[in-house]
Amino acid sequence: MHEVLGYVFPNDLHILWSLMIVLYPYVTGLVAGAFIVSSLYHVFEFESLKPIARFALIASLAFLLVATWPLLLHLGHPLRGINVMITPNFTSAMAGFGYFYGGYMIILLFEVWLVYRKDIVTYARRSRGLKQWIYKLLALGVYDISEEAQQIDRRAVKFLAAIGIPAAFLLHGYVGFLFGALKSNPWWSTPLMPIIFIFSAVVSGIAALIVMYQVAMKLKGLVIDRACIGTMVRWLWLFLIITASLEMLEIITLAYEKAEEWEIIRQLLTGPLALSYIGIQMIMGVLIPFILLMIIVLLDRNMGDKVANTLSFTAASLLLIQVFAMRWNVVIGGQMISKSLAGMRQAYRPELFGRESITTAIFIMIVPIVFIFVAEWLLPMFKFSEEQTRKLKETADYSKGYTE
Amino acid sequence: MKDLSRRSFLRAAIGVTIVGATSSVISLFAPGKLKAASAATDMQPGGFPDGYDPFAHLFSYVIDLKKCIGCGSCVRACKKENDVPDEFYRTWVERYQKGRDRPVEIDSPDGGLYGFPSSTAGTEGVSKAYYVPKMCNHCAQTPCVQVCPFSATYLSPDGLVLVDGERCMGCGYCVQACPYASRFLNPRTKTADKCTWCYHRISRGLRPACVQACPTGTRMFGDVKDPYDPVRHIIDTERIGVLQPQMLTKPKCYYIGLDKEVR
Amino acid sequence: MEHSKHLWRAVLILLVLSLGYLLGRGLLVPDTFGEYGHFRGANLAEQMNVRVPNHGIGPESCAPCHAERVKNIAKTPHRVINCETCHGPLRTHVDYPSIEAFMKNPSQFKRTAPMEIHSAQDLCIKCHDAQPAKPKGFPTVEVVQHLKEMGVEPGPNVCMECHDPHDPKI
Numbered sequence: 062m063h064e065v066l067g068y069v070f071p072n073d074l075h076i077l078w079s080l081m082i083v084l085y086p087y088v089t090g091l092v093a094g095a096f097i098v099s100s101l102y103h104v105f106e107f108e109s110l111k112p113i114a115r116f117a118l119i120a121s122l123a124f125l126l127v128a129t130w131p132l133l134l135h136l137g138h139p140l141r142g143i144n145v146m147i148t149p150n151f152t153s154a155m156a157g158f159g160y161f162y163g164g165y166m167i168i169l170l171f172e173v174w175l176v177y178r179k180d181i182v183t184y185a186r187r188s189r190g191l192k193q194w195i196y197k198l199l200a201l202g203v204y205d206i207s208e209e210a211q212q213i214d215r216r217a218v219k220f221l222a223a224i225g226i227p228a229a230f231l232l233h234g235y236v237g238f239l240f241g242a243l244k245s246n247p248w249w250s251t252p253l254m255p256i257i258f259i260f261s262a263v264v265s266g267i268a269a270l271i272v273m274y275q276v277a278m279k280l281k282g283l284v285i286d287r288a289c290i291g292t293m294v295r296w297l298w299l300f301l302i303i304t305a306s307l308e309m310l311e312i313i314t315l316a317y318e319k320a321e322e323w324e325i326i327r328q329l330l331t332g333p334l335a336l337s338y339i340g341i342q343m344i345m346g347v348l349i350p351f352i353l354l355m356i357i358v359l360l361d362r363n364m365g366d367k368v369a370n371t372l373s374f375t376a377a378s379l380l381l382i383q384v385f386a387m388r389w390n391v392v393i394g395g396q397m398i399s400k401s402l403a404g405m406r407q408a409y410r411p412e413l414f415g416r417e418s419i420t421t422a423i424f425i426m427i428v429p430i431v432f433i434f435v436a437e438w439l440l441p442m443f444k445f446s447e448e449q450t451r452k453l454k455e456t457a458d459y460s461k462g463y464t465e
Numbered sequence: 466m467k468d469l470s471r472r473s474f475l476r477a478a479i480g481v482t483i484v485g486a487t488s489s490v491i492s493l494f495a496p497g498k499l500k501a502a503s504a505a506t507d508m509q510p511g512g513f514p515d516g517y518d519p520f521a522h523l524f525s526y527v528i529d530l531k532k533c534i535g536c537g538s539c540v541r542a543c544k545k546e547n548d549v550p551d552e553f554y555r556t557w558v559e560r561y562q563k564g565r566d567r568p569v570e571i572d573s574p575d576g577g578l579y580g581f582p583s584s585t586a587g588t589e590g591v592s593k594a595y596y597v598p599k600m601c602n603h604c605a606q607t608p609c610v611q612v613c614p615f616s617a618t619y620l621s622p623d624g625l626v627l628v629d630g631e632r633c634m635g636c637g638y639c640v641q642a643c644p645y646a647s648r649f650l651n652p653r654t655k656t657a658d659k660c661t662w663c664y665h666r667i668s669r670g671l672r673p674a675c676v677q678a679c680p681t682g683t684r685m686f687g688d689v690k691d692p693y694d695p696v697r698h699i700i701d702t703e704r705i706g707v708l709q710p711q712m713l714t715k716p717k718c719y720y721i722g723l724d725k726e727v728r
Numbered sequence: 729m730e731h732s733k734h735l736w737r738a739v740l741i742l743l744v745l746s747l748g749y750l751l752g753r754g755l756l757v758p759d760t761f762g763e764y765g766h767f768r769g770a771n772l773a774e775q776m777n778v779r780v781p782n783h784g785i786g787p788e789s790c791a792p793c794h795a796e797r798v799k800n801i802a803k804t805p806h807r808v809i810n811c812e813t814c815h816g817p818l819r820t821h822v823d824y825p826s827i828e829a830f831m832k833n834p835s836q837f838k839r840t841a842p843m844e845i846h847s848a849q850d851l852c853i854k855c856h857d858a859q860p861a862k863p864k865g866f867p868t869v870e871v872v873q874h875l876k877e878m879g880v881e882p883g884p885n886v887c888m889e890c891h892d893p894h895d896p897k898i
């Protein structure tokens with residue numbers, strides 16, 4: 062039986078949007094966040110982010126490829142999803158999905174292609190066999206990498222990265238809008254929702270890059286670029302502060318206004334959501350990373366590489382959990398309140414195995430990692446030779462030595 | 466000569482492509498505009514029942530709460546008429562009990578399918594109590610139709626909110642958007658499901674099963690396009706309310722004697 | 729311009745894809761979409777024929793075979809109640825291919841199963857149990873107390889020992 066507190070409408074007993082719908086905004090958040098980092102380099106010219114700019118693009122693409130999977134797994138009739146592109150109903154926020162997703166996919170593929178074009182052409186000339194065919198196909202039969210052509214590519218990349226920022230905001234802010242624009246659910250219905258989603262997306266994107274970059278460097282036996290991590294930590298700290306402020310603003314406004322919905326939301330946050338909201342999202346996910354990041358930012362010069370890396374890795378990992386908890390609390394929390402506003406579901410546990418289960422979620426999160434490995438095999442994004450690494454270690458000047 | 470025919474073929478191909486693409490763009494924003502010429506107006510067998518014109522009716526529903534005895538006959542009739550899956554309800558009945566020193570107590574055991582047992586909390590101090598039957602309000606400005614990404618749910622010409630079971634992909638957005646919890650995802654068809662006011666009955670001039678099963682005349686169904694319809698008369702002359710009027714969904718389901726506690 | 733050949737190729741691919749989408753879309757729009765509004769028009773008729781009505785049209789559906797019952801109950805307070813409210817849907821009792829065919833000539837359709845009869849005591853108390861939420865003036869009874877007063881043992885169909893639902897006199 063369903064554990065219920067108070068009066069719940071008979072049709073409200075069921076949690077309709079499962080773990081998959083929690084995962085979907087989480088994955089698109091990573092897409093948008095990673096893209097913003099690469100745009101910080103390509104558009105805003107933060108040179109210290111150069112070591113991670115390409116990786117950020119590939120990571121964004123990797124997560125974008127699986128972004129629709131949780132949705133399709135959730136749908137009762139996934140094949141009918143195509144109708145959203147056939148007879149879209151433009152009064153629906155969801156009707157834009159195909160266009161936002163498709164448009165962003167085109168921008169991202171275009172940008173990745175242009176960023177890597179010089180490499181693609183070089184490899185197409187150098188390699189043999191299957192790989193050569195792949196490179197030839199990717200080059201679209203044009204092997205012009207003259208300085209003029211590269212100049213054009215750089216300008217195109219800058220342009221794409223620039224329009225990519227609003228596109229990424231659109232792709233993800235729209236996910237927030239899907240929830241924020243439903244008047245039926247007081248826990249969702251706030252214009253802050255898309256903004257919170259976007260900023261927490263940037264938090265999760267930067268955090269994921271910090272974690273993945275450090276792991277990648279460890280795996281490749283390369284040196285972690287302190288300046289790059291330093292810049293990301295500063296951005297992460299800033300975006301964390303903005304996100305946390307917005308998230309708390311939402312609660313404080315609800316609590317201060319004491320409108321009719323506050324009564325049930327208060328019970329929800331101190332009841333069934335106490336652990337995932339207060340414990341994980343707010344204390345473990347905001348307070349602790351905030352302090353850790355502040356320590357790194359303020360004591361930057363007095364800190365050894367190892368300490369700084371460990372601290373940033375820890376903070377970033379906690380923030381990845383924070384953003385997931387935030388998505389969980391929004392998606393699942395919102396469905397726990399009955400629309401009667403007089404009662405709520407007491408608990409929801411996703412299944413361990415099955416179509417919309419924890420196992421599926423883990424699988425979906427592993428696929429982008431595999432994609433990144435394949436991308437690294439095809440088009441290396443980290444290009445230190447062993448000799449360079451040794452030299453860099455000696456001179457401790459990490460910002461030099463990168464090739465385009 | 467060969468070159469010429471090839472050129473004219475190319476020209477024709479490009480022409481077809483342009484026409485096809487343009488009509489596709491136009492129909493994206495204004496479906497039906499282009500179809501109008503070719504639209505089949507004749508109904509095939511299995512079409513509209515004899516003499517039924519959806520444009521000639523606009524249905525409404527009135528529930529007189531002063532008459533409801535909470536027997537649950539409507540819920541039972543609905544389940545049997547429409548094959549509603551267990552644990553889900555196209556219509557249900559709620560019970561409200563309140564007193565000066567008692568907070569409002571609401572319950573709806575199994576949606577009222579088996580009637581209402583005597584209150585477990587006792588009836589001591591209850592000064593006001595009533596039953597409230599609920600179902601889809603068939604709102605004129607309904608959030609569910611607004612949010613459906615490709616109009617698998619829609620507002621019919623006779624004022625009903627219907628779900629096209631062959632197009633619905635089961636995303637559940639409409640279920641989330643409905644402020645009344647009238648919708649659910651049918652576990653058998655995996656599509657959105659809800660009250661249709663028994664469209665298969667009312668299009669044949671019959672009353673919805675719930676209205677017919679109601680022993681006290683609590684539930685009334687009518688056509689506001691018919692000037693002599695009693696339901697239209699009630700809507701025009703009585704003091705009536707709708708659920709959650711602040712949502713501005715413009716329900717076509719009206720309540721007589723609605724209390725402020727009811728959402 | 730001569731160095732941007734690769735860009736134009738990519739743009740061409742994009743154009744071909746967009747055209748492909750638009751043409752494909754034109755083919756996939758359902759035939760009757762937009763006929764009556766922004767939805768698949770054929771669904772209106774589908775909804776009207778989604779199933780054969782299980783419930784009849786009221787006592788008129790029962791009268792052809794049970795004229796006496798229908799006439800008698802019309803003299804009692806229970807005349808306001810549809811037979812199917814207590815008995816269940818007509819179609820579990822008589823099978824008909826369409827309600828129109830049944831109404832045209834009810835007697836041509838054979839009885840397929842006995843009519844459901846909810847004669848258990850909880851059918852009576854669904855309506856007549858004394859609860860604060862019952863409307864004023866509606867006849868209710870405190871069941872436990874009533875049975876005690878009447879000296880009747882509680883059990884199934886206990887109400888029917890004294891009351892007849894088809895002729896509910898007190």
